[in-house]
Amino acid sequence: MNITLGQYYPVDSVIHRLDARAKILATIIYIIAVFCAKGIIGYGLCIGFLALVILLCKVPFRLMLRSLRSIIVIIIFTVALNMLFIRTGTEVFTLGFIHITTGGILTAVRLCIRLIILITGSSILTLVTTPIALTEGIERLLRPFKKIGVPSHEIAMMMSIALRFIPTLIEELDKIKKAQMARGADFDTGGLVKKAKAMIPLLVPLFVSAFRRADELAMAMEARCYRGDINRTKMRELVYGRSDFYALGIVTLLTVCVILLRILL
């Protein structure tokens, strides 16, 4: 069985090759830029940068649109709310209690663009980075905060074990479901209560199995000398390359420009 987790799109591109940390940081900096953007030039810069990244990363554009589909309700909702309740500028349309103004339309369009840019921008991060690399990137970025008690290694280890075992458990659930169906179980018909009751024969074995697996995995890890973050090294340490600095430099420059534009104009 094949279950792809996350939405990583495996091609080789300049963007794919960047260090996971650089990609996470760049995404955060870019989000700041989008929030600071004002005026046509500001938005234009943000969209232009996004277009450049989309071209460079070689991921089909429709995949990014797919992540937009899931927030379409939110977009429509925000647009509607803004149009209905913002009453600045001149009135363009009135119907009963509904007043639509130029100010409302402008804000709605602005928000709409901002949301689309934000979602597309952050979906690129997950499209070009494997879940494991993301986990490792987060661990490394959080490492400085270890001194104030952020368990960065443990968080990363838990995330990567979850990533490793979710497909296994989904497969297991499928097997248990079939096994109970072979015993005449019926998961599809009946009311809510009956359906909820029918889940017991699925969930009890699944939890028993998850605990057994966790127990065996913990033992296997201990047998391989795992003891948390004590004296641990990595086979492949993340190393910033020149392109990572370029990427971070460009995105920072973009943000600075956008902020300057906001202040100056």
Added chain:
Amino acid sequence: MNFVESRNLQFEYTKYDDETDSRVSVKALKGVDINIRKGEFTAVLGRNGSGKSTFAKLINGLNIPTEGLLYVRGLDASVEKNIWDIRQNVGMVFQNPDNQIIATIVEEDIAFGPENLGMPPSEIVKNVDMALKAVSMEEFRNAAPAYLSGGQKQRIAIAGILAMKPECIILDEPTAMLDPQGRKEVMNTVTMLNKEEGITIILITHYMEEAALADRIIVMNDGKVAMEGAPREIFSRVEEMKSLHLDVPQITELSYVINKSIKKFPADILNIEEFTDAFKYYGFNKNFSYKKENSIAKFNKPILEVKKLTHIYGKETAFEKVAVKDIDLTVGEGDFIGLIGHTGSGKSTLIQHFNALVKGDEGNVLFKGKDIFEDKAGLKFIRQKIGLVFQYPEYQIFETTIYDEVAYGPKNCGLSAEEIDVRVREALAFVGIAEDMYKKSPFDLSGGQKRRVAIAGILAMKPEILVLDEPMAGLDPYGRDEILSNIKRMHDDLGITVILVSHSMEDIAAIADKILVMNKGSIAMYDTVDNVFKEPDRLTAMGLNAPQLTLLFKRLRDELGLDVPVNVYDIKEAAEILISALK
């Protein structure tokens, strides 16, 4: 000093007891004295619960001795500060390959141990290369373990240990979940590591053929060492081994039986090559001839028919995989069919079609001449009539009492309370679960008992056809025999048509009438037991095998020109034939 030395080693753990609502302590080891030399290959045998795994975990520092002495590499294993040193040098491979792989990429998983030891990155890369090479898995460096076969996964687990450069590897039933091909892969790797790299091996196993490869065997029983010695010595004590609910390799048992009549013939032969040599050496009657007719296929009235069945997983995606293709199959009423095939040959997919758990992309399945999907409401009836026991059926257990667990199926069939009661009692009696157990939690049972309860759960639905997917997997020889004799009685006494999936050719030969061989999603052979096992080479090419006795008789015929049939699967019969040939 020996690599491992124990004196009066004891281990006790506490467990919660439901009935008395208190904690009781269980003695898993009751005074074990063992010496294991450096570079030695030791096999540890014993039935489930005899303390084998507990002993292994003590050596690795996963458990701390309650009493007695245990020295590993000269270090006291009961002292906390020695444990990391010991674990680094004594690696451990477990039974379930899925539950010991940590990373999503092979290379990263192998690096996990060295990373924990704090090796510098350059050294880790070197060790990972070395380990991959040692288990011949170099080309899978960047693969995802999920897509590897069981045998390959276990080799990755071994590589993960090797990368830590250990002096000793303990393997706890590493082949229990593998098919014959995977077992061979793992055992070849293990013997190579011992012979060529000089790594001390401690192998816990239920397969006597694997134990025969060791330098020395330790037999454990009830928390103590029951027997100890070279494989030849241990396996020739056939009666004693059987009294400990263990087995000996078929070839050894055969030589033992022959030795009873012909004293000069050795009683401790371990493999086919040795047997052939002994036979030649002893001298046999060159004119001896024994003929045995091949059994003729019986044609029973069809009960289950499969027509042009094709099933494709992940259709129209990048992961598209044809699981079974163009299957045509007729199962007769009262047949006993053995279904064999390597992992991934399509066996499991095929049998899930029999009771409408999955629907083929093409083709159909008929039960008593009627398409099983003909009326949707009839699916429950179909699943009742065609019982399917999944692999490791004890993993579906969920009820609080054994009685309720078995009653789940009949209840779903919508039977009356009285009828359910009758069926539950019948089914549990059939698998040998006594009435005083009915109110106990099924989770408290031993592995073999749990499995029998799970099988009773299907039996209580009164199926006309029973399909069992490797019902003996992971059990000790005694547990295997119990299940096997249960299945035989279901066929013989209850008249149930049985389809048994198994990796044990010996079991299939002993019990089935016909064999269905699956290979790469198609039916490779479907014939009588005799006709299928007649061609061992063809089976080997498909990652399978013929029973040991068949292989032996074929060799005696091909190499020594002895005129014997190859369709002999029973030790008694084989011994009778060979004794008369030796006279």
